[in-house]
Structure formats: C-alpha cells, structure tokens
Amino acid sequence: MHYFVTGAAGFIGSNLCDRLLELGHTVTGFDNFSTGQERFLDKSAGHPNFRTVRGDLYEDRAGLTKAMEGAGFVFHLAANADVRFGTQHPRRDLEQNTIVTWNVLESMRELGIKSIGFSSTGSVYGEPAVHPTPEGAPFPIQTSLYGASKLACEGLLQAYAEGFGFQSYIFRFVSILGERYSHGHVFDFYRQLLKDPARLHILGNGKQRKSYLYIQDCVDAMLTAVSHPVSVGIFNLGTDEYCEVADSAHWIVSRLGLKPSFTYGGGERGWIGDSPFIFLDCNRIRSLGWKPKLTIREAVERTVDYLAANRWLLESR
Amino acid sequence: MHYFVTGAAGFIGSNLCDRLLELGHTVTGFDNFSTGQERFLDKSAGHPNFRTVRGDLYEDRAGLTKAMEGAGFVFHLAANADVRFGTQHPRRDLEQNTIVTWNVLESMRELGIKSIGFSSTGSVYGEPAVHPTPEGAPFPIQTSLYGASKLACEGLLQAYAEGFGFQSYIFRFVSILGERYSHGHVFDFYRQLLKDPARLHILGNGKQRKSYLYIQDCVDAMLTAVSHPVSVGIFNLGTDEYCEVADSAHWIVSRLGLKPSFTYGGGERGWIGDSPFIFLDCNRIRSLGWKPKLTIREAVERTVDYLAANRWLLESR
Numbered sequence: 305m306h307y308f309v310t311g312a313a314g315f316i317g318s319n320l321c322d323r324l325l326e327l328g329h330t331v332t333g334f335d336n337f338s339t340g341q342e343r344f345l346d347k348s349a350g351h352p353n354f355r356t357v358r359g360d361l362y363e364d365r366a367g368l369t370k371a372m373e374g375a376g377f378v379f380h381l382a383a384n385a386d387v388r389f390g391t392q393h394p395r396r397d398l399e400q401n402t403i404v405t406w407n408v409l410e411s412m413r414e415l416g417i418k419s420i421g422f423s424s425t426g427s428v429y430g431e432p433a434v435h436p437t438p439e440g441a442p443f444p445i446q447t448s449l450y451g452a453s454k455l456a457c458e459g460l461l462q463a464y465a466e467g468f469g470f471q472s473y474i475f476r477f478v479s480i481l482g483e484r485y486s487h488g489h490v491f492d493f494y495r496q497l498l499k500d501p502a503r504l505h506i507l508g509n510g511k512q513r514k515s516y517l518y519i520q521d522c523v524d525a526m527l528t529a530v531s532h533p534v535s536v537g538i539f540n541l542g543t544d545e546y547c548e549v550a551d552s553a554h555w556i557v558s559r560l561g562l563k564p565s566f567t568y569g570g571g572e573r574g575w576i577g578d579s580p581f582i583f584l585d586c587n588r589i590r591s592l593g594w595k596p597k598l599t600i601r602e603a604v605e606r607t608v609d610y611l612a613a614n615r616w617l618l619e620s621r
Numbered sequence: 622m623h624y625f626v627t628g629a630a631g632f633i634g635s636n637l638c639d640r641l642l643e644l645g646h647t648v649t650g651f652d653n654f655s656t657g658q659e660r661f662l663d664k665s666a667g668h669p670n671f672r673t674v675r676g677d678l679y680e681d682r683a684g685l686t687k688a689m690e691g692a693g694f695v696f697h698l699a700a701n702a703d704v705r706f707g708t709q710h711p712r713r714d715l716e717q718n719t720i721v722t723w724n725v726l727e728s729m730r731e732l733g734i735k736s737i738g739f740s741s742t743g744s745v746y747g748e749p750a751v752h753p754t755p756e757g758a759p760f761p762i763q764t765s766l767y768g769a770s771k772l773a774c775e776g777l778l779q780a781y782a783e784g785f786g787f788q789s790y791i792f793r794f795v796s797i798l799g800e801r802y803s804h805g806h807v808f809d810f811y812r813q814l815l816k817d818p819a820r821l822h823i824l825g826n827g828k829q830r831k832s833y834l835y836i837q838d839c840v841d842a843m844l845t846a847v848s849h850p851v852s853v854g855i856f857n858l859g860t861d862e863y864c865e866v867a868d869s870a871h872w873i874v875s876r877l878g879l880k881p882s883f884t885y886g887g888g889e890r891g892w893i894g895d896s897p898f899i900f901l902d903c904n905r906i907r908s909l910g911w912k913p914k915l916t917i918r919e920a921v922e923r924t925v926d927y928l929a930a931n932r933w934l935l936e937s938r
Contacts, residue, residue, distance in 0.1 A: 391784040394730070398723050402773060406715050413711070429760075430779075440759040443746075445853050447783040452776030456719060459769030462747075466764040467708040467893050536762050576784050 306330040308375035308417075310361060310408060311382030312348075313340025315484045316423060316522065320379060321348045323523050329353065334371055335382065336360045341620070344484050361404040369411040377530070379421045380408045383454075385487060387427055388575045390449035397453035405457040409464050421473040421530050424458050426515075426542065426582050427451035428476060436585035439476070439538045448577025458538075465536045473530050478542035478584055481603040482519030483610045486617055489549065490607045493556050495618050497564065504557065504564040507574030510550030513581040515542045518603035521596035528594040540584035543596050549574075555601050559608040623647040625692035625734075627678060627725060628699030629665075630657025632801045633740060633839065637696060638665045640840050646670065651688055652699065653677045658937070661801050678721040686728040694847070696738045697725045700771075702804060704744055705892045707766035714770035722774040726781050738790040738847055741775050743832075743859065743899050744768035745793060753902035756793070756855045765894025775855075782853045790847050795859035795901055798920040799836030800927045803934055806866065807924045810873050812935050814881065821874065821881040824891030827867035830898045832859045835920035838913035845911040857901035860913050866891070872918050876925040 307324050311317040312333025317340070324331050330353040333345060337358060348354045357371040361382055372378065384400040405422070412420065428451050429437050430444040446452040461472035479488055496504055517525075525541045550566070557564055572580045598606070611618060624641050628634040629650025634657070641648050647670040650662060654675060665671045674688040678699055689695065701717040722739070729737065745768050746754050747761040763769040778789035796805055813821055834842075842858045867883070874881055889897045915923070928935060 390780070394727065394784075395723070398720070398777075402719060403715070406712070410711065442757040443760055445855075446776040446779040449777075449780045449784060452773070452780040455776045456769070456773030459763040459772045460715075460766075462763040463707070463766045463769040463894070467711075467766060538762075577780070 305377055306332070306375045308332045308334065308372050308378045310334045310378070310380045311340065312356065313337055313342065313344050314381060315486050316480060316519065317379070317381040318344035318348065318484055319519050320381070320523050320526070321345070321354065323527070325351045325354055332357060332371060332375060334359055334361070334368070341486065341617070361407055362399050365407045365411060368407060369414055372411050372415055372417065375417055377419045377421070378408065378412055378417060380405060381423045383423065384450070387448050387450040387577055391576055394449060397449045401453035402456040405460055409460055413464070413468055418469060419471040420461060421526055422457060422461055422475065424454045424474050424476045425451065426476050426478050426540065426584050427579065428455045428458065431579050435581060436583045437540070438585040439540055439588060447579065451577065462536050471534055472536050473534065474536070474538045475526060475529070476538065476540045476584065477522065478515040478517050478582055480519050480522050481516050481607045483606070484519070485607045485610060489552065490556060490604060491611065491618070493553060494608065494611050497557070497560060497562060498618065501562050502564050503567065504553060505567045505569070506549060506553055507569045508549065508571055508578065510548060510553065510566070510568050512549045512572070512574060512578065513546045513583065514549060515546040515583050516600045516603055517542050517596060518598040518606065521598060525589050525594045528592050529589060532592060539589045540586045541589060542584040542586050543600055544586065545600055546583040547600050552604055555604045556608055559605050560612070622694055623649070623692045624694050624696060625649045625651065625689050626696045626698065627651045628657065629673065630654055630659065630661050631698060632803055633797060633836065634698045635661035635665065635801055636836050637698070637840050637843065638662070638671065640844070642668045642671055648672070649674060649688060649692060651676055651685070658803065658934070678724055679716050682724045682728060685724060686731055689728050689732055689734065692734055694736045694738070695725065695729055695734060697722060698740045700740065701767070704765050704767035704894055708893055711766060714766045718770035719773040722777055726777055730781070730785055735786060736788040736847070737778060738843055739774060739778055739792065741771045741791050741793045742768065743793050743795050743857065743901050744896065745772045745775065748896050752898060752900045754857070754900065755902040756857055756905060764896065768894065779853050788851055789853050790851065791853070791855045792843060792846070793855065793857045793901065794839065795832040795834050795899055797836050797839050798833050798924040800923070801836070802924045802927060806869065807873060807921060808928065808935070810870060811925065811928050814874070814877060814879060815935065818879050819881050820884065821870060822884045822886065823866060823870055824886045825866065825888055825895065827865060827870065827883070827885050829866045829889070829891060829895065830863045830900065831866060832863040832900050833917045833920055834859050834913060835915040835923065838915060842906050842911045845909050846906060849909060856906045857903045858906060859901040859903050860917055861903065862917055863900040864917050869921055872921045873925055876922050
C-alpha cells in the first residue's frame with residue numbers, strides 16, 4: 305500500500321513513517337517543517353520506498369493534490385498541536401486544523417482516495433462528566449480553540465464518509481510520549497530543570513489527572529484500527545490508567561537524579577482550556593486485539609531518556 | 622439594547638428584527654442579500670431605531686467590525702441554510718458557516734462585545750439514537766457538511782466562552798415555518814403544485830419523521846433564552862410533536878384545496894445527510910417558561926397561507 309502521511313516530520317508522523325516502511329509499504333511524507341524536524345526523518349529518508357515532499361497544506365492545495373497522487377491511504381497528522389496558546393492566536397487552529405483538514409479531504413476526493421486516518425484528541429470531550437470517557441459520552445462542550453478545531457475536523461471526516469463514501473478513522477489520543485517527543489509537560493519540565501536543577505514550577509495545582517500513551521503503542525493502535533473496514537470509526541487511544549501531573553513530575557526528576565523543590569501555579573487547570581481530568585475508555589480499540597505494552601511511568605521514563613540523549617531538541621524550540 | 626443581527630434579511634433574521642424593534646431595542650441588520658430578501662425588511666426599514674448594512678461576512682471582516690460598533694449583543698443567523706446540496710458545493714458550508722462564524726466572533730472580540738446568539742441546528746445530532754433527543758445526547762456522528770459546519774461553529778462559540786468570557790447562546794432548531802418562510806419542503810411542494818396541481822413528488826418514502834416550529838414561537842424562545850445569563854447555553858428549539866413528511870404533504874394539499882396523486886422517491890432518506898427522524902427534547906427551554914403556541918399542523922397551514930399571499934417569493938428563487 306502507498307501511504308500519504310501529513311506532518312511526516314512530526315513526533316507521531318515520523319514514527320508512523322518508520323513503521324509503515326518496516327512493514328514493506330511505500331510512504332510519501334508531507335511536511336512544511338514549521339514544527340517538524342528534518343532529523344526525525346533521518347531513518348526514513350534513506351529508504352527506497354520513502355519520499356519527502358515539502359509543502360504547505362494551508363497555502364497550496366494544488367501542490368498537496370499533486371504530492372498525494374498515487375496514494376491509497378492518507379494519515380492526516382499535520383496540525384497545530386498546541387492547546388495552550390489558542391487564545392493568543394485565535395486564527396491558528398481554524399487555519400492549521402479545520403481548513404487544512406478540509407484541504408486534505410478535497411484533494412483526496414479529487415484523486416478518488418477514500419481512506420483517511422486522522423489524529424483527533426481527547427480534548428474534544430472538553431471537561432467530561434464521565435470517566436473513563438467512552439467515544440459515545442454525552443455531547444461535549446468545547447473548552448479550547450484547539451479542541452473545537454479538532455471537533456470541526458472530525459465532523460468533516462464524518463460528512464465525507466456519508467457524502468462521498470470515505471472510510472474515516474478518527475483517533476482521539478491522550479497525550480503521546482516516547483522517542484521524538486518534542487512538546488508537552490515532560491519537555492517543559494526537562495527544559496526548566498536544565499536551566500535550574502533546584503526548582504521545578506508546575507502549572508496548576510499539580511493534581512490534574514492525565515492519561516498518556518507510548519508512541520509505539522499509539523502506532524500499533526492506529527494500524528490495528530485501519531485494518532478493520534469502517535465507514536466512520538472513532539477510537540479513543542490511551543492506557544487504562546492515569547496519573548497526577550505531580551506524580552509524573554516526581555518520576556521525571558527521579559529519572560534525572562535530581563531533587564528540586566516544587567512550586568505550583570495553583571488552580572485546578574494549568575491554563576485556559578486545560579482539562580483537569582483526562583482518562584479515556586479504550587475498550588473499543590482493545591476489542592480489536594490491541595493493548596499497550598508500556599505503563600504511563602515507563603513511557604515517561606523513556607521520554608526522559610530520549611530527551612537526555614537528544615539535547616538538541618530541547619534547544620531547538 | 623443595541624442588537625446586531627447577521628442574516629437580517631433572511632426568514633428568521635427579519636422576523637427577529639421586527640420583534641426587537643417592537644420591544645423598543647435598536648437594531649443593526651447586516652446582510653449580503655445573497656438569499657435574504659429586501660422586502661422582508663420593509664417593515665423594519667421604516668423604523669427610526671433600525672439600520673441596514675449591506676456587507677459580506679466572508680469577504681470583508683473589517684467592514685463587519687465597523688458595522689458592529691456600538692452593539693451590545695449579536696444574533697448571528699447568516700448561514701448557508703441548505704443542508705441538501707452540500708456534496709455539490711463542498712466548500713460552501715466551510716466558508717459561509719464555519720469561517721464566517723469565526724469572523725463574527727473575532728469582530729466581537731475586537732470590539733469587546735461578548736454576548737452572542739447563534740442559529741445552530743438539530744442536524745448536529747446526525748441520526749440520533751435517542752428520541753426525543755436531549756442537548757446532552759451521546760456524542761453524535763455528522764452526516765452532512767451542513768451539520769458538520771454548524772457543529773464547528775458551536776465549538777467556536779464554546780471556546781470563545783471559555784477563552785474570552787463570552788456568553789454563548791446556541792439554538793439547535795428543528796425546521797422553522799411561518800411568515801417569510803422561503804426554503805424547505807413546504808416551499809418545494811407548493812412550487813411543484815403550482816406547476817402541476819395533479820401531481821406531488823416526495824423525496825424519500827414520505828415516512829421521514831420531522832419536527833417543525835412556528836417562527837414566532839422560535840423568536841419567543843430565543844428571547845426567553847437570552848434573558849437568562851449563561852457562559853454556554855445550548856437550547857433545543859422545537860415542538861413536543863413530530864409528523865411524517867407525507868402527513869405534512871396532505872395538510873398542504875388540503876389547505877390548497879387540491880387532490881394530487883403522490884409519488885415517492887423511495888428510501889428512508891430524502892437526500893444524502895437527511896435525518897429520517899428529527900424530534901428534539903425541549904425541556905431545557907420549556908423550563909425557562911417558554912412554550913410554543915402553534916402545533917405543527919397550524920404552522921404548516923400558516924406557511925401555506927403566507928406563500929399563497931406571496932407568490933413573488935415562490936418565483937424569486
């Protein structure tokens with residue numbers, strides 16, 4: 305199969321490309337390298353079945369269509385992935401997530417490509433009333449521009465399934481950890497500790513309960529899902545556990561052999577739109593035979609080890 | 622209060638403008654007159670507290686901001702309201718609904734206007750599993766580009782409430798009937814019967830179950846809702862009954878004194894994305910003291926009478 309992967313130079317995209325190539329597939333990786341890293345594609349780049357196309361999904365749909373020619377399946381992972389600064393850039397999620405996803409769907413439609421896997425987010429549940437939160441939880445209320453834009457994208461994928469016979473796989477991720485992780489609390493904490501190993505400041509009261517998933521488990525889950533035919537397939541992807549942010553902070557400093565003093569920003573949420581409790585019911589994807597191999601703590605520790613071995617990444621942003 | 626109404630020359634918009642003026646408010650009506658009718662504003666136009674601004678919400682946000690200055694509350698009713706032809710114009714709902722709604726919210730934010738009422742739709746429930754469908758029904762799957770775009774708008778209103786302290790009133794309408802109705806099955810049936818009073822063709826099998834609400838009841842409900850402070854207020858607006866499309870067809874021909882033979886397109890749905898059963902649980906708005914004054918049959922008959930007295934409208938599209 306020839307896969308087209310948007311956001312191919314990103315954290316999840318590059319790991320997915322590597323895996324698809326290992327499995328013998330052909331991959332076209334598309335990225336504008338605005339947040340993607342060329343080095344994340346070092347492994348894929350040498351592979352005879354891999355091709356990179358540099359392009360912009362928002363600005364140049366004709367270029368996108370051209371790059372997509374010949375593909376049979378699209379993984380659309382490119383996005384503004386930062387939930388935190390939405391209110392400072394209120395157009396960013398509209399452009400980079402909603403409109404870009406429409407562009408991807410239209411290019412697919414033009415070319416007659418009808419299968420898509422999409423990186424949504426557990427953030428579409430807002431602040432859910434039910435934990436663990438199943439895919440059919442009560443109709444949520446959005447609390448961030450990021451979540452709202454991902455919800456908009458989900459709606460587009462669903463409408464294209466109904467209207468144009470697409471097969472739409474929608475993945476509602478918890479936060480993903482592991483090799484090439486380049487964004488999120490482990491990254492932020494590590495960078496703080498490099499600057500001052502004696503102090504760690506945590507946004508919110510540290511009691512936010514979050515779930516995390518290891519990148520290879522995430523890739524396993526996506527590939528498990530897309531091997532089952534659907535019209536619209538919505539899958540929560542996470543572990544069957546959660547931790548407090550402060551727990552995670554302790555695992556991180558312990559892995560680094562540090563004993564900083566902790567300070568807290570206070571409040572139940574780390575920022576506007578932060579969900580104080582994310583914990584997804586993943587029975588649907590588990591019923592297809594998938595299960596995660598790493599616990600949250602193991603995933604956090606692998607992430608710390610990866611960042612320790614890749615200091616360039618901490619300095620790159 | 623100074624209200625800014627988008628889609629002011631539309632069916633719902635023009636009726637709302639009339640009512641707001643009757644209640645002593647100041648109204649700026651904004652429309653591009655692409656589907657809005659100048660004649661719908663005949664009554665408002667003479668009022669000293671009314672002003673029309675012709676402008677385009679998609680093309681000219683600066684003009685929108687300028688027109689909105691001085692308003693304290695925005696009713697954003699402008700939209701592509703046609704669910705049926707989404708697949709023939711897949712960008713229309715994205716532009717006219719999603720992006721335009723973002724434009725309206727941003728202009729409000731620039732001006733410090735923080736209260737908005739928005740015309741969403743029962744179509745955001747897709748094909749719901751629960752009837753009557755409450756606002757907190759299970760997380761739906763979209764079946765039309767129209768529904769998907771309205772869902773995207775709802776998410777934006779919710780994120781602006783959380784992120785910027787907006788008060789967002791979201792109205793999930795069933796189909797609205799009554800004076801200035803210019804779009805939908807009564808319109809289509811009437812026009813068919815003008816052409817050939819002996820035949821009426823119905824899309825689908827005629828057994829689609831739908832709920833309808835009379836325009837003045839709809840305006841009552843919106844004004845009831847916005848008199849109660851909220852951060853995010855989501856309100857289903859409909860009657861506590863539904864009818865089959867074929868029932869409605871019989872009421873229409875009977876009101877017109879015709880006895881046509883009926884033919885059916887067949888199938889459970891009239892078109893792609895048509896929901897075979899729309900019936901909303903309206904307990905939330907009813908708990909605020911609102912109730913509809915007209916039954917569905919009465920609303921259908923008033924609509925027929927209105928169209929009979931306004932043949933120009935049937936010929937205008």
